[in-house]
Structures are given as C-alpha cells and as structure tokens.
Amino acid sequence: MGVPTTLEERQQLLDEFKQTLPPTVVKDLPEYLLLQCLDGNLWNFNDAKQQLLDTVEWRTKMGVDDLPVATKYNRLPVLMACRGYRHIEDTNFTVQPGISESTIRILNYVGGDCFHKFDKEGHPILIDRTGYHDAKHLGSHVTSEEITNYQVAANEFLNRVIMPEATEKAGQSIHSETIIFDCTHMSLRQFHMSAMYHLKAIADIVQHYYPETLHRLFVVNAPSAFVVMFKVIRPWLNPRTLEKIHVLGSDYQSVLLKYIDPENLPEFLGGQCQCKHMPGGCVPILPQKSSDKFQATADNEKVATVYNTDIMQAALKDKSLSSLLSEDEIKAMVGSSG
Numbered sequence: 001m002g003v004p005t006t007l008e009e010r011q012q013l014l015d016e017f018k019q020t021l022p023p024t025v026v027k028d029l030p031e032y033l034l035l036q037c038l039d040g041n042l043w044n045f046n047d048a049k050q051q052l053l054d055t056v057e058w059r060t061k062m063g064v065d066d067l068p069v070a071t072k073y074n075r076l077p078v079l080m081a082c083r084g085y086r087h088i089e090d091t092n093f094t095v096q097p098g099i100s101e102s103t104i105r106i107l108n109y110v111g112g113d114c115f116h117k118f119d120k121e122g123h124p125i126l127i128d129r130t131g132y133h134d135a136k137h138l139g140s141h142v143t144s145e146e147i148t149n150y151q152v153a154a155n156e157f158l159n160r161v162i163m164p165e166a167t168e169k170a171g172q173s174i175h176s177e178t179i180i181f182d183c184t185h186m187s188l189r190q191f192h193m194s195a196m197y198h199l200k201a202i203a204d205i206v207q208h209y210y211p212e213t214l215h216r217l218f219v220v221n222a223p224s225a226f227v228v229m230f231k232v233i234r235p236w237l238n239p240r241t242l243e244k245i246h247v248l249g250s251d252y253q254s255v256l257l258k259y260i261d262p263e264n265l266p267e268f269l270g271g272q273c274q275c276k277h278m279p280g281g282c283v284p285i286l287p288q289k290s291s292d293k294f295q296a297t298a299d300n301e302k303v304a305t306v307y308n309t310d311i312m313q314a315a316l317k318d319k320s321l322s323s324l325l326s327e328d329e330i331k332a333m334v335g336s337s338g
C-alpha cells in the first residue's frame with residue numbers, strides 16, 4: 001500500500017481505511033478530516049488512525065466542537081480582521097463587550113493578521129504582519145494556554161466560516177490555507193526565546209490536531225536574522241510542513257503573483273488590492289505605541305478563553321453560535337421566531 005495516485009485509488013483506499021475505524025468515528029467526522037490524516041501520514045493506515053483517534057480525544061477534552069465562532073448571522077465579536085468573504089462582513093478587530101481581556105492583551109502584541117480573499121486555486125489567504133509582532137511582551141505577558149486558546153479559536157473560525165465558502169466557490173473540497181508572513185520591519189529584538197516557546201506550542205497543536213491545513217506558507221522580506229531563527233524552528237516542524245514553506249527575501253513579488261491574482265493581493269505585497277473601504281487598508285497594523293493600544297474594560301472578563309464565560313456557555317446550548325448555519329437555515333429560524 002502506498003500513496004494513491006488517482007482519484008479512484010484515493011476513494012478505494014479511503015473506503016478501506018473506514019473499515020478499520022470505529023463506526024461512530026466514521027459517522028461523526030467529516031470525510032475531509034479522514035483524508036487530511038491519511039495525507040499527513042502518507043497513507044499509512046495505522047499512523048493515520050492513531051492521529052485521528054488522538055484528534056477526536058483532544059477535541060472532546062477541549063470541547064472544541066462547542067467553541068463559538070463569529071459569523072455575520074450570529075453577530076459575535078470577531079477576533080481578527082477579514083476581507084472579502086460571504087459569511088463574515090469585512091471587519092477589523094475592535095474592543096467589544098464579550099471579548100475576554102486575554103484576547104485583547106494578545107492582540108496588543110501581535111502585529112496584525114487578516115484573512116484576505118482567496119489564492120488562484122481557491123485557498124483562503126492569511127496575511128500576518130510578522131515584522132510588527134512584539135515578541136518580548138507576547139513571550140512574557142501571555143500564557144501558553146491563552147495563546148493556544150486564541151489559535152484554536154482562529155482555526156475553528158477558518159474551518160467553519162471561511163473553508164465552507166472556499167469549497168463552494170472552488171467546486172471541490174478545500175480545507176487548507178495559504179499564509180503570508182510579512183517580515184517588513186523585523187528586527188533582532190523580536191527573537192525572544194519565550195516567544196519561540198509559544199510558537200512551538202502553536203506548531204504542536206496545528207501539526208497534531210489540524211493536519212494538512214497548510215497549503216503554502218510564504219515568508220517574505222525575510223532578513224538574514226530570520227534565517228538564524230528558522231534554524232531554531234525547523235526541528236519543530238515535520239518534513240511535510242517544511243516542504244510547504246517558501247522563505248523569500250525582498251524579491252518575492254513575482255513568486256506571490258504566480259499563486260495569487262493581483263486583485264486579491266495587497267498592493268504592499270506587490271498586488272493591486274488596497275481595501276480602501278476599510279480603516280488600515282488590506283491588513284491593518286495593530287497599535288504600536290502604548291498610548292494607542294486596545295484598552296480592556298470591566299466588560300472584558302479576565303479568563304483564558306477568547307470570549308467571556310457567558311458567551312462560552314451560551315455556545316454549549318445554542319448551536320448557532322458554534323456552527324455555521326446555511327442561509328436557508330437562518331431564514332427558517334428568523335421566520336419561525338417572527
């Protein structure tokens with residue numbers, strides 16, 4: 001048995017793989033997760049099965065399926081900027097009641113993230129202002145639990161709100177993203193070991209429990225110091241992840257344009273998009289000066305979860321907060337209540 005080369009082989013091996021799993025796992029899990037585990041383990045059934053069962057156990061233990069995610073239907077406060085999607089309005093992060101204090105603290109130290117449109121193959125694009133991260137404070141003022149919760153919330157938002165649209169738009173199953181780390185403004189101050197450990201915690205979660213969710217990762221404007229840092233990170237990443245990472249210097253524009261249409265790529269990365277309708281344009285840089293930082297109020301509870309406790313609890317009872325409903329379902333709900 002090896003890696004299948006045709007669609008028919010893929011389907012046949014997937015059916016065989018299902019026979020080896022407990023029936024409840026096959027029934028409860030989406031088929032794409034089975035395929036991600038198979039791809040991530042080069043179709044070794046034993047390894048794929050182990051990863052799948054570990055993932056189910058982890059999701060149950062962490063209550064991942066009941067985590068709330070913001071949509072334009074449930075109107076929960078959003079955790080990061082978005083541009084160009086159907087199920088969430090174009091939005092920037094702002095302080096709102098219901099968001100936890102830890103989320104606000106984290107977002108004062110990261111440089112700015114935005115889910116920004118799709119690449120040529122239909123994968124959603126995440127752009128990160130890596131060069132503006134305040135690694136020192138992120139390392140010392142945020143716990144690994146807090147940053148992990150934020151990362152899981154971001155992954156679930158991507159999987160439930162943006163990926164269904166990507167799949168529908170592309171007419172085929174899409175469950176991985178294209179990421180751009182823009183190192184513009186990066187300096188040696190940012191290489192802090194405590195921040196590196198956070199990065200390791202995130203890499204561990206994503207590689208273990210979100211297999212094959214990375215399509216391509218471009219690191220652009222990478223300074224030579226980044227190459228040194230990358231040597232520290234490399235051993236934390238599995239070979240399949242490493243294959244997908246492209247570290248590019250200042251001459252990156254033509255590479256990005258090979259994979260992303262100019263109208264979907266921000267002007268500051270060599271494309272034509274400016275998102276003039278939004279403050280901060282395509283990917284707002286989060287406040288750098290301490291006087292401009294987001295301020296938590298008494299409405300922002302000091303908990304390690306991304307939202308306040310009442311929203312976390314409400315999501316346990318109300319599926320419209322934790323899953324993406326179709327527009328027809330929303331209409332039916334509105335109709336029956338009114």
Ligand SMILES: [Zn+2]
Nearest residue numbers: 273274275282
């Ligand atoms: Zn834009």
